[in-house]
Amino acid sequence: MINLAKILTKKPEFHDETHEQIVCPNCGSTDIITDETRGETICSQCGLVIEDRMVDFGTEWRAYNQDEHDKRARTEVSTYSLTNDLSTYIGRENRDALGQVISSEKQSQFFRMRRWQFRIKSQESKDRNLLKANRELDRLCSQLEMPRTVKETAGQIYKKSFEAGMLKGYPIDSMVAAAVYAAARVRRVPRTLDEVADATQITKKRLAQLYRIIVNRMNYKIPPTKPTDLLLRLGTELALSNASQRMAVTIINEATAQKLTIGKDPSGLAASALYLAGIINKEKRNQQTVAKAAHITEVTIRHRYKELVALLGYFPSNDEEM
C-alpha cells in the first residue's frame, strides 16, 4: 500500500525503460509531454519545445541483402517523400548509364543498355506502386489527423520495406495502413489498431498481421505502446483538466513501477487512470463515457480501476479531505 497523498502531490515523471529521461534545459523540469497533434515534445512547465524526438532509423533499421545494398548505393537520397525520391533516382540513373554507354566499347555497351532498359521497366513499376502508396498515405494520414512526422516516417517505412522486396503480393493500401500504424508508434503518438483499421478497408486482425510482417521482416525494434502515450489524447477528448491528466500519468507510473501493467492493454490502463483521476479531482466521467472514448469496454475499466484502487489505497468514501 502506498501513501496516496504523497503520490498525488508528486510531480509526474516519465520513467520507462525504453526512453531516456528528458529534462527541460530551460527550467529543469522533468514534466515533459508530447504534443499529440504536432508530434513535438514540450515542457509542460515553460512550454519549451525540447526536440523532435525522432527515433533514429540507423543501423538497426536496415536489413538489406546484397542486392539491396548495391541498389541502395546508387539510389540513396535523403528525402522522406516518396515521389521526390523517384525523380532524383531517374535523373541519376540516366546520367550514369548514358555517360557510361557513350564512352564504352561496344560489348559493354550492349550489356549496359540491356541493363538500363531493364531498370527503366522495373523503375516504372516501382513508380506506380509508390505513387499509389503515396496517395493512400496522404488520405489515411489526413483522415487520422496524423502529424507530419508520422506521415514522413510511414513513408520511409513503406519505401524501405518495398525496396527490400518485403511487400510483394500484399495489397498496397493495406501495407500503407500497417506502415502508418507502425510510424505512429515510433513517433509516440500511437493510434490503436481499431482506429487505423476503421479508417481503411481492412480488419483489425488483418492490420495486426501486416504490421507484424513488416516489423519482423525488417527487424524493426518498436517498443510497446505505453499508456502515457495514449493519455493526453484521451484526456483531451474527455475534456479533463490538466491536473487530472497529470495525476493520471503519475498513477500509471506508479502502477508501472509496481509491475502491475505488464500484459495489460495500454488503452485500458490509460482510460482507467483517467477515470480514477477524474473522480479524485471531482470531474468524474462515467465509465461508459471513458470506455467509449478509449474504444474499450466498461468491464475492462472496472478491472483496471479496481487494481489501481488497491494499489493506491484509495477509497472513494474517505477521500473528502484530499
Added chain:
DNA sequence: CTTTAGACGAAGTATTA
C-alpha cells in the same frame, strides 16, 4: 432510472512443453 459491480463463457493472445 442511471451507474457501477461482478460473474460467466467466448474469443483471441502469449508462453511453454
Added chain:
DNA sequence: TAATAATTCGTCTAAAG
C-alpha cells in the same frame, strides 16, 4: 504443434445511489 495461462469482451444480473 498442442496445451496452458492470462486477458478482453459481450452479456446478464444485481446492487448502489
